[in-house]
Amino acid sequence: MAAMVTPIAEVLRDVPVTEKVVDAEDLHVSFVSKDTTVYAVNGVTFSLDPGEVLCILGESGSGKSVTLRALTRLLPKGKTRISGRVHVDGRDIMALNTAELSRVRGKIIAMIFQEPMTALDPVYTIGDQIAETVIRHEGASREAAYARALELLELTQIPSAKRRLKAYPHELSGGLRQRAMIAIALSCRPRVLLADEPTTALDATVQIQILLLLRQLQKELGMSVIFVTHDLGVAGEIADRIAVMYAGRFVESGPVGAVMRDPLHPYTQGLMASTVHGQLKGKRLRTIEGSPPNMEKLVNACSFAPRCPYAEARCLEGVPPEIWPVPARMARCILLEGQ
Amino acid sequence: MMTVHPERAAGRSEREQPLLAVRGLRKYFPVKGGLFNRSVAMVQAVDEVSFEVREGEVLGIVGESGCGKSTTARLLMRLIEPDAGEVSFDGAAVGTRDGISTKELRRQVQMVFQDSYSSLNPRLPVEDTIAFGPIVHGIGRTEAKERAYRLLGEVGLDPQRFGRRYPHELSGGQRQRINIARALALRPKLVLLDEAVSALDKSVEAQVLNLLLDLKKEFSLTYLFISHDLSVVHYISDRVLVMYLGKIVEIGPVDLVYNCPVHPYTRALLLSRPSMDPGDRKTEPPLSGDPPTPINPPSGCRFRTRCAYAEEVCERIEPTLFELDEHRNHQTACHMAVPGSGHSKAAASTTA
Amino acid sequence: MVEMKTLDMREGAQGRRQQGEEITVGSLRARSYWMMVWVRLRRDPVSMVCGVILILIALASIFAPWLAPHDPYQTSVFKRLAPIGSPNYLLGADELGRDMLSRLLYGGRVSLFVGLFPVVGALLVGGTAGIAAGFVGGRTNMLIMRLMDVFYAFPSVLLAIAISGALGAGFFNVILSLTLILIPPIARVSESVTTQVRTYDFVEAARASGAGSWTIIRVHVLSNVLGPIFIYATSLMSFSIIVASGLSFLGLGVTPPTADWGLMLSTLRQSIWVNPYVAALPGAMIFITSLCFNLLSDGLRSAMDMRL
Numbered sequence: 001m002a003a004m005v006t007p008i009a010e011v012l013r014d015v016p017v018t019e020k021v022v023d024a025e026d027l028h029v030s031f032v033s034k035d036t037t038v039y040a041v042n043g044v045t046f047s048l049d050p051g052e053v054l055c056i057l058g059e060s061g062s063g064k065s066v067t068l069r070a071l072t073r074l075l076p077k078g079k080t081r082i083s084g085r086v087h088v089d090g091r092d093i094m095a096l097n098t099a100e101l102s103r104v105r106g107k108i109i110a111m112i113f114q115e116p117m118t119a120l121d122p123v124y125t126i127g128d129q130i131a132e133t134v135i136r137h138e139g140a141s142r143e144a145a146y147a148r149a150l151e152l153l154e155l156t157q158i159p160s161a162k163r164r165l166k167a168y169p170h171e172l173s174g175g176l177r178q179r180a181m182i183a184i185a186l187s188c189r190p191r192v193l194l195a196d197e198p199t200t201a202l203d204a205t206v207q208i209q210i211l212l213l214l215r216q217l218q219k220e221l222g223m224s225v226i227f228v229t230h231d232l233g234v235a236g237e238i239a240d241r242i243a244v245m246y247a248g249r250f251v252e253s254g255p256v257g258a259v260m261r262d263p264l265h266p267y268t269q270g271l272m273a274s275t276v277h278g279q280l281k282g283k284r285l286r287t288i289e290g291s292p293p294n295m296e297k298l299v300n301a302c303s304f305a306p307r308c309p310y311a312e313a314r315c316l317e318g319v320p321p322e323i324w325p326v327p328a329r330m331a332r333c334i335l336l337e338g339q
Numbered sequence: 340m341m342t343v344h345p346e347r348a349a350g351r352s353e354r355e356q357p358l359l360a361v362r363g364l365r366k367y368f369p370v371k372g373g374l375f376n377r378s379v380a381m382v383q384a385v386d387e388v389s390f391e392v393r394e395g396e397v398l399g400i401v402g403e404s405g406c407g408k409s410t411t412a413r414l415l416m417r418l419i420e421p422d423a424g425e426v427s428f429d430g431a432a433v434g435t436r437d438g439i440s441t442k443e444l445r446r447q448v449q450m451v452f453q454d455s456y457s458s459l460n461p462r463l464p465v466e467d468t469i470a471f472g473p474i475v476h477g478i479g480r481t482e483a484k485e486r487a488y489r490l491l492g493e494v495g496l497d498p499q500r501f502g503r504r505y506p507h508e509l510s511g512g513q514r515q516r517i518n519i520a521r522a523l524a525l526r527p528k529l530v531l532l533d534e535a536v537s538a539l540d541k542s543v544e545a546q547v548l549n550l551l552l553d554l555k556k557e558f559s560l561t562y563l564f565i566s567h568d569l570s571v572v573h574y575i576s577d578r579v580l581v582m583y584l585g586k587i588v589e590i591g592p593v594d595l596v597y598n599c600p601v602h603p604y605t606r607a608l609l610l611s612r613p614s615m616d617p618g619d620r621k622t623e624p625p626l627s628g629d630p631p632t633p634i635n636p637p638s639g640c641r642f643r644t645r646c647a648y649a650e651e652v653c654e655r656i657e658p659t660l661f662e663l664d665e666h667r668n669h670q671t672a673c674h675m676a677v678p679g680s681g682h683s684k685a686a687a688s689t690t691a
Numbered sequence: 692m693v694e695m696k697t698l699d700m701r702e703g704a705q706g707r708r709q710q711g712e713e714i715t716v717g718s719l720r721a722r723s724y725w726m727m728v729w730v731r732l733r734r735d736p737v738s739m740v741c742g743v744i745l746i747l748i749a750l751a752s753i754f755a756p757w758l759a760p761h762d763p764y765q766t767s768v769f770k771r772l773a774p775i776g777s778p779n780y781l782l783g784a785d786e787l788g789r790d791m792l793s794r795l796l797y798g799g800r801v802s803l804f805v806g807l808f809p810v811v812g813a814l815l816v817g818g819t820a821g822i823a824a825g826f827v828g829g830r831t832n833m834l835i836m837r838l839m840d841v842f843y844a845f846p847s848v849l850l851a852i853a854i855s856g857a858l859g860a861g862f863f864n865v866i867l868s869l870t871l872i873l874i875p876p877i878a879r880v881s882e883s884v885t886t887q888v889r890t891y892d893f894v895e896a897a898r899a900s901g902a903g904s905w906t907i908i909r910v911h912v913l914s915n916v917l918g919p920i921f922i923y924a925t926s927l928m929s930f931s932i933i934v935a936s937g938l939s940f941l942g943l944g945v946t947p948p949t950a951d952w953g954l955m956l957s958t959l960r961q962s963i964w965v966n967p968y969v970a971a972l973p974g975a976m977i978f979i980t981s982l983c984f985n986l987l988s989d990g991l992r993s994a995m996d997m998r999l
Contacts, residue, residue, distance in 0.1 A: 059540040059542065060511075173629040173630075173632075174404075175628075175629040176629060203403035203404055203567065203629075203630060204569065204608060204612065205403060205607060205608060205611045205624070205630070206403075207611070207613070208611040208612075208613065208621065208624050208625065209626075209627065211613065212621060212622070212623070212624050230540065230541065231613070232541075232615060233613035233614065233615055236613060236615045236616060236617050236620075237613035237614060237617075237620055237621070238613075239617070256617045257617045257618060260615060260617065270542065271542065274541060274542050274545035275570075275615070276541075276545060276548065276568075276570050276571045276574045277570045277573065277615075278570060278574055278593075278594075278597060280574055281573070281574055281594075284549055284552075285545040285548055285549050285574075286545070287542060287545040287546045287549065288545075291510055291512065292540075
């Protein structure tokens with residue numbers, strides 16, 4: 001399938017609503033090194049509608065960040081083995097060469113990271129970094145690019161935007177740096193924003209500001225967002241749909257309200273139950289026994305079975321298939337069969 | 340196997356004095372700059388902080404970055420020397436001749452650090468790390484090792500399998516259990532937990548919290564729990580202390596402070612928690628802007644630059660902790676709460 | 692096959708033990724840090740080859756009296772500049788007819804010692820100064836490090852020449868001047884590594900346990916600091932050998948008729964026109980030795996960088 005190249009000046013909101021903006025099928029990612037192979041992502045399939053916010057929820061080692069980076073092929077070249085189909089905005093990401101990929105990044109897919117201090121170049125001003133992206137992708141002139149940079153700083157609610165254009169990253173506080181990073185990401189009106197735990201390193205009062213900002217911008221620009229986090233509260237605040245990831249697979253997905261009110265998969269249930277909050281005071285916390293599996297070994301069984309309170313012998317016979325007990329809700333658990 | 344110290348169990352109900360009393364603690368850090376590395380500004384990290392820790396309780400300290408909570412913990416253990424203020428442990432002033440020495444303080448008060456890779460010596464097997472403290476305090480090597488062995492079991496790690504392991508062979512949760520075992524090796528009365536569960540995955544966090552509560556009961560410990568995670572503090576603490584830019588802004592029983600916060604900052608902080616209910620989402624952030632740096636903080640009330648109720652009196656006069664409710668010991672540092680302070684929202688003065 | 696664990700909600704230490712035991716990644720045997728470094732080093736072919744070469748050279752030099760076919764000082768007018776492969780003179784003879792093989796073997800003793808001993812000496816002095824400066828910090832640090840900077844300001848080779856020139860040629864003087872120029876860089880590396888380690892939480896935890904400074908240095912700081920310092924020192928070895936040879940070459944080092952690679956290079960200089968291969972031999976030895984030290988120290992550095 002030939003990759004379609006849309007003209008650079010096209011406004012993104014004209015694409016029909018029915019077409020999925022991200023379509024990933026059977027994504028597998030592994031990292032091969034001299035000593036060992038790590039199977040980070042083991043069969044992830046999902047799609048994203050335009051304007052939708054999907055939250056990928058998981059703990060460390062679940063493969064959520066790797067999944068995100070695989071969508072834009074931002075993984076170490078020598079070590080990575082990717083297979084599967086990934087289409088973003090109609091383009092086959094796996095089939096793009098380096099030049100095409102670099103045109104897509106920033107323009108169609110943009111990404112924001114957890115640590116703004118390391119994601120921003122310390123030797124260039126914020127204005128320079130935003131303008132660079134605009135000039136590169138839209139061929140705009142310097143004046144136009146800086147005008148757009150100013151527009152973006154105001155859009156991300158950075159106070160004294162004009163002065164801040166000339167600021168260096170180290171002169172800004174954590175929250176402002178994160179906003180600057182968002183401004184850079186949005187500079188070319190991407191269709192998809194990939195967010196890798198962007199609020200984890202921020203204080204509570206700043207985190208809520210950034211989350212609300214992202215929600216607002218997402219609505220205004222009609223952007224789709226894939227947001228990776230380990231925090232259930234963050235998912236609750238920002239997601240339309242949520243996908244819970246464990247050992248490289250989606251073990252549950254569905255509308256955020258439904259999943260959080262009534263989790264189907266035992267892992268999701270365990271996560272909800274072990275979330276600490278004040279009402280549990282005086283009671284012993286429910287925990288999920290054991291620890292995450294070794295990602296260097298792929299087992300042909302349910303990867304959660306060793307820790308699952310409901311595990312049976314059948315769970316070890318193969319990887320549980322995706323089961324859709326209700327339309328739009330999925331869980332990989334054989335206990336749901338026949339419902 | 341219960342190892343409650345009998346003298347402590349007996350004395351607890353009779354003791355009126357707090358286990359730890361802090362008065363007027365202050366620490367400023369100089370900011371060096373210029374040609375000769377002179378001091379150009381002061382980071383007012385901790386300023387006139389006073390509070391008590393009662394025996395057997397869990398006192399939580401919450402606040403955002405720059406509020407001084409970690410510095411306070413280090414001041415309490417004398418890892419940093421305070422500029423001013425006094426600390427009394429069990430009635431004895433620390434650092435004075437007729438009080439207790441720093442070394443003795445460090446036997447009674449121990450600290451659990453955030454699990455970072457650098458919290459454990461990568462070159463030592465973990466049982467040596469745990470045994471280090473007792474050996475320093477004169478316990479013989481064999482006995483110290485035995486203690487380390489037993490503690491490994493107490494924190495949920497099989498001593499046979501884990502004793503000779505190195506930190507890099509352990510997971511985050513296991514390393515944190517080692518940190519806890521190390522703190523308990525000296526049989527302290529008070530344990531300071533500085534973001535002890537913040538770096539852990541949620542499921543591991545729950546395990547470690549359960550462990551901490553078990554150990555508290557078993558060894559009759561008192562905890563000072565520092566965290567930025569409001570829910571965890573709510574769960575584990577009896578009382579809570581809220582800090583902002585080096586000052587205490589509110590202190591009281593945790594349920595009271597969380598359900599009826601008085602200080603505007605406490606209110607905003609509590610409202611900033613993302614809701615677990617997607618049907619109940621926020622539309623406005625409770626607080627705008629970033630927490631300012633403690634270098635040259637605002638005059639008067641340090642929160643006034645972000646406070647929706649700030650008035651002229653807030654700029655002129657710095658509010659001090661005011662007792663809201665004598666019995667339940669709920670205090671806040673806000674002019675709005677003090678009758679006759681001059682703030683438009685404050686009640687009229689009660690004195691005629 | 693995935694193993695199933697039953698939920699065990701028993702209270703007390705036993706119950707906690709069930710909770711805490713998790714599956715750990717990778718090997719379960721506890722290996723000390725240096726053992727792991729050795730295992731990784733073993734897998735690096737370049738380092739192993741260099742290591743073997745260096746060991747062979749060292750052994751050959753140590754056992755020179757037994758291995759050398761001739762007396763290194765025995766001259767012979769007839770055998771002057773005999774080519775490589777001459778009967779009885781395996782590597783030829785130098786400009787005074789002395790057997791090259793014997794002289795290279797004996798020369799190795801001098802060159803290696805003069806090259807390596809200063810590193811050891813500088814490690815002791817500079818390492819101690821640097822660690823002390825790094826640990827104490829503040830004014831003491833400034834004092835020690837600025838003192839080092841004074842020496843650092845001079846280009847090291849010129850400084851070595853100057854010191855040697857002032858002290859005069861001779862075995863002992865060469866070692867002294869080399870040690871002096873190696874102290875500042877080792878001190879600087881020691882100080883920076885120690886300052887870094889000092890900020891780590893486990894050092895603070897040791898202080899929080901009530902330990903005094905000496906105990907902390909001994910138990911916690913040294914074991915973490917010596918590794919990087921040691922690697923830096925091994926990388927200095929090749930430099931030291933070259934400078935020692937250079938000093939001898941300039942006549943500021945060992946005096947004739949002592950066999951020393953640098954000195955041999957110098958005296959064979961004129962002979963390049965007659966028998967270039969023999970004249971190049973001492974240079975080849977210097978080259979191989981210092982290259983092997985360099986590569987080995989690179990390999991060590993990779994082996995120690997574990998990304999744990």
